[in-house]
Amino acid sequence: MGEEIRKDNQVHSLGKADLHLSFGSQFGYLDLVQEVCDSISRMVGFDEDTRYWICLSIRESVSNAIQHGNKMDENKKVGIQFESFPDRLVILVQDEGEGFDESQVRDPLDPKNLLKPGGRGVFFVRSFMDEVGFEPLPGGGLQMRMEKRLNHKKQGEEENDN
Amino acid sequence: MGEEIRKDNQVHSLGKADLHLSFGSQFGYLDLVQEVCDSISRMVGFDEDTRYWICLSIRESVSNAIQHGNKMDENKKVGIQFESFPDRLVILVQDEGEGFDESQVRDPLDPKNLLKPGGRGVFFVRSFMDEVGFEPLPGGGLQMRMEKRLNHKKQGEEENDN
Amino acid sequence: MTIDTRSVNGVTVLDLHGKVTIGEGSREVRETIRELLKNENKNILMNLGDVSYVDSAGIGELVSSYTTVTNQGGQFKLLNLTKKIRELLAITKLLTVFDSFDDETAAVGSFS
Amino acid sequence: MTIDTRSVNGVTVLDLHGKVTIGEGSREVRETIRELLKNENKNILMNLGDVSYVDSAGIGELVSSYTTVTNQGGQFKLLNLTKKIRELLAITKLLTVFDSFDDETAAVGSFS
Numbered sequence: 001m002g003e004e005i006r007k008d009n010q011v012h013s014l015g016k017a018d019l020h021l022s023f024g025s026q027f028g029y030l031d032l033v034q035e036v037c038d039s040i041s042r043m044v045g046f047d048e049d050t051r052y053w054i055c056l057s058i059r060e061s062v063s064n065a066i067q068h069g070n071k072m073d074e075n076k077k078v079g080i081q082f083e084s085f086p087d088r089l090v091i092l093v094q095d096e097g098e099g100f101d102e103s104q105v106r107d108p109l110d111p112k113n114l115l116k117p118g119g120r121g122v123f124f125v126r127s128f129m130d131e132v133g134f135e136p137l138p139g140g141g142l143q144m145r146m147e148k149r150l151n152h153k154k155q156g157e158e159e160n161d162n
Numbered sequence: 163m164g165e166e167i168r169k170d171n172q173v174h175s176l177g178k179a180d181l182h183l184s185f186g187s188q189f190g191y192l193d194l195v196q197e198v199c200d201s202i203s204r205m206v207g208f209d210e211d212t213r214y215w216i217c218l219s220i221r222e223s224v225s226n227a228i229q230h231g232n233k234m235d236e237n238k239k240v241g242i243q244f245e246s247f248p249d250r251l252v253i254l255v256q257d258e259g260e261g262f263d264e265s266q267v268r269d270p271l272d273p274k275n276l277l278k279p280g281g282r283g284v285f286f287v288r289s290f291m292d293e294v295g296f297e298p299l300p301g302g303g304l305q306m307r308m309e310k311r312l313n314h315k316k317q318g319e320e321e322n323d324n
Numbered sequence: 325m326t327i328d329t330r331s332v333n334g335v336t337v338l339d340l341h342g343k344v345t346i347g348e349g350s351r352e353v354r355e356t357i358r359e360l361l362k363n364e365n366k367n368i369l370m371n372l373g374d375v376s377y378v379d380s381a382g383i384g385e386l387v388s389s390y391t392t393v394t395n396q397g398g399q400f401k402l403l404n405l406t407k408k409i410r411e412l413l414a415i416t417k418l419l420t421v422f423d424s425f426d427d428e429t430a431a432v433g434s435f436s
Numbered sequence: 437m438t439i440d441t442r443s444v445n446g447v448t449v450l451d452l453h454g455k456v457t458i459g460e461g462s463r464e465v466r467e468t469i470r471e472l473l474k475n476e477n478k479n480i481l482m483n484l485g486d487v488s489y490v491d492s493a494g495i496g497e498l499v500s501s502y503t504t505v506t507n508q509g510g511q512f513k514l515l516n517l518t519k520k521i522r523e524l525l526a527i528t529k530l531l532t533v534f535d536s537f538d539d540e541t542a543a544v545g546s547f548s
């Protein structure tokens with residue numbers, strides 16, 4: 001009974017992921033962005049828990065691009081570039097805004113900020129990604145660069161799934 | 163007991179969907195493309211069954227772009243543009259290939275072709291979408307343009323989900 | 325996001341369902357809290373057990389619910405933190421700010 | 437895509453699981469059929485009940501399985517078409533080409 005011929009079902013794994021996405025500034029795309037992020041980071045080989053935190057970071061970054069960068073102007077685009085390497089995933093989030101002075105961003109852990117309603121987005125990204133940077137784009141606009149290494153444990157990854 | 167305050171959970175519906183996706187020519191992206199297609203067509207307002215056939219069509223189109231257009235060259239890109247209008251969804255699939263003579267494509271319903279293993283992809287797209295066309299791109303490459311109208315019944319939509 | 329409101333022994337239990345994220349749910353939470361305070365319901369227990377997703381804006385909603393209720397002399401507590409929410413509250417040093425429970429009876433009983 | 441192979445009263449039942457699409461599963465189907473024919477198993481019933489997705493390449497696999505088996509004097513039939521597969525076979529006028537069944541016992545019994 002039941003001789004199983006289990007065939008390779010990894011035909012679809014990617015050599016090198018390299019995907020670009022762009023859309024008008026609407027929060028309605030956030031779930032889609034999260035799904036794409038999850039698919040790409042699954043292909044790259046991140047476990048479920050790590051993918052959760054990577055994609056939360058991308059949501060935060062895209063939310064900021066929509067809200068602070070493009071100031072909710074639906075005609076302004078958000079661009080996302082996913083690039084995988086054998087040992088890491090690099091994600092670039094681009095907006096058409098003026099950028100900002102990161103030194104002016106308040107520390108959400110400072111006791112005087114602890115009960116502020118906002119100001120935790122960039123902090124989350126820095127907590128869950130390995131490298132984070134902002135750079136102005138040559139043609140105008142801001143690019144947030146995030147990098148996550150494979151097999152690298154950081155805060156938040158020890159917990160099991162809920 | 164249980165006074166329910168049901169709030170509007172449609173905050174996230176889109177004004178006008180306008181999303182662009184591009185990636186290297188690998189079949190590994192097909193599931194992701196299908197997910198994105200499903201999300202976009204859900205936002206536009208298509209029912210589950212219609213979304214299934216729209217996204218099958220997009221899969222066929224992208225498969226052709228990868229296989230016939232870009233000839234499996236991972237360095238050549240496939241581009242997909244989703245554009246929604248109040249009454250329809252337009253999807254453009256672009257490859258970097260030479261194009262082809264559509265009049266040379268054989269009819270899969272012709273009895274002499276019925277048992278051929280291939281040649282049903284474009285036929286599926288024409289069956290499930292309302293408008294289908296191929297056009298060369300100005301900078302080289304081929305664009306397949308597909309349009310699906312909302313509230314418009316075509317073959318395949320009468321069936322329930324499986 | 326939807327919110328169901330129940331009253332248990334003088335405590336208002338808010339059962340949140342779905343996502344509490346930017347653009348979704350934040351206004352709903354705020355309005356619900358405001359209505360409750362207007363009607364002198366100041367003991368509020370927010371049940372997060374059925375919340376599927378929270379981002380930094382969602383955490384912000386928890387914080388502003390807490391400060392709004394506390395500033396009006398009420399008590400705001402949390403029930404059924406998911407692992408992910410607990411993690412986000414931990415790294416933002418908010419876990420000790422909130423009274424939180426995994427048992428509804430214990431949670432309701434804790435209101436003075 | 438995975439394929440489980442069972443033998444029932446002289447009929448080889450192939451239980452397909454997952455997606456039969458371009459780049460996925462097509463080679464597997466072809467190889468399995470080839471091996472079976474090599475070993476003189478010519479009565480083949482393909483169970484599609486657990487197939488989650490089929491595109492035009494997957495339909496092509498059904499057709500080439502059919503022609504390969506038939507050309508070698510065997511019989512190739514289908515079991516448990518999903519609604520979507522049935523629809524795709526209908527519009528491609530293949531529904532009448534294939535013998536198909538919704539009941540395994542009846543399907544196995546139909547092989548002469």
Ligand SMILES: Nc1ncnc2c1ncn2[C@@H]1O[C@H](COP(=O)(O)OP(=O)(O)O)[C@@H](O)[C@H]1O
Pocket residue numbers: 060064065068069070095097098099100105117118119120121122123142380
């Ligand atoms: N893409 C961006 N463009 C312009 N300013 C930004 C951008 N991202 C973040 N900022 C600035 O950094 C601040 C902190 O961002 P964040 O930590 O996400 O908290 P919040 O969005 O809740 O204010 C924002 O208030 C904004 O001033």
Ligand SMILES: Nc1ncnc2c1ncn2[C@@H]1O[C@H](COP(=O)(O)OP(=O)(O)O)[C@@H](O)[C@H]1O
Pocket residue numbers: 222226227230231232257259260261262267279280281282283284285304492
């Ligand atoms: N993007 C494309 N670029 C070049 N040729 C194409 C493209 N799409 C379709 N074709 C041509 O049209 C033919 C029919 O396509 P299709 O109906 O999808 O069947 P199949 O892919 O199984 O051959 C292909 O064999 C190919 O010659």
